[in-house]
Amino acid sequence: MVEDKKRVVLTGTQLAEAFQQQQGKLEALERKHREIRGLLAEAVGTEESLKEIKKSVKGEKIIVNLGAGVYAEANLISNEKFKTGYAGNLMLNSDYDKTVKYLEEQKAMIQKELDAVLRERENTIAVLNEIGRALQVGQQKAMEAQKQEKNKSVS
Numbered sequence: 001m002v003e004d005k006k007r008v009v010l011t012g013t014q015l016a017e018a019f020q021q022q023q024g025k026l027e028a029l030e031r032k033h034r035e036i037r038g039l040l041a042e043a044v045g046t047e048e049s050l051k052e053i054k055k056s057v058k059g060e061k062i063i064v065n066l067g068a069g070v071y072a073e074a075n076l077i078s079n080e081k082f083k084t085g086y087a088g089n090l091m092l093n094s095d096y097d098k099t100v101k102y103l104e105e106q107k108a109m110i111q112k113e114l115d116a117v118l119r120e121r122e123n124t125i126a127v128l129n130e131i132g133r134a135l136q137v138g139q140q141k142a143m144e145a146q147k148q149e150k151n152k153s154v155s
Contacts, residue, residue: 029121
């Protein structure tokens with residue numbers, strides 16, 4: 001099987017625009033990467049909290065993080081029953097083992113998304129490097145052409 005290679009000719013302006021577009025894509029991927037890592041850290045933190053609650057005894061006072069630096073003191077009613085998110089604001093009753101499984105599934109989904117973002121980030125960096133090399137070659141050729149033109153006009 002013979003592959004036909006096609007040659008594409010782009011102007012310096014087109015290359016510069018493609019480079020800027022890829023830079024924007026890379027910045028968006030970096031933001032997404034940070035967001036996903038935050039979700040993964042949250043899931044790991046939740047898993048650790050769940051283990052600590054499991055070690056606690058019924059009626060023990062615990063501190064509950066409500067977010068944004070706000071905490072509440074609460075009495076633990078059960079260290080075996082939890083609520084897990086379902087859809088929107090709906091919650092399901094869940095025991096400890098099901099809750100651990102739910103968190104493991106969440107972490108696996110988050111990790112899968114993180115891996116996909118990292119792959120796309122690597123591909124985008126590779127494209128940026130290719131465009132950067134093409135821009136350098138084009139600049140060198142333009143400088144050589146100017147130099148030759150200058151030498152012709154001097155002669």
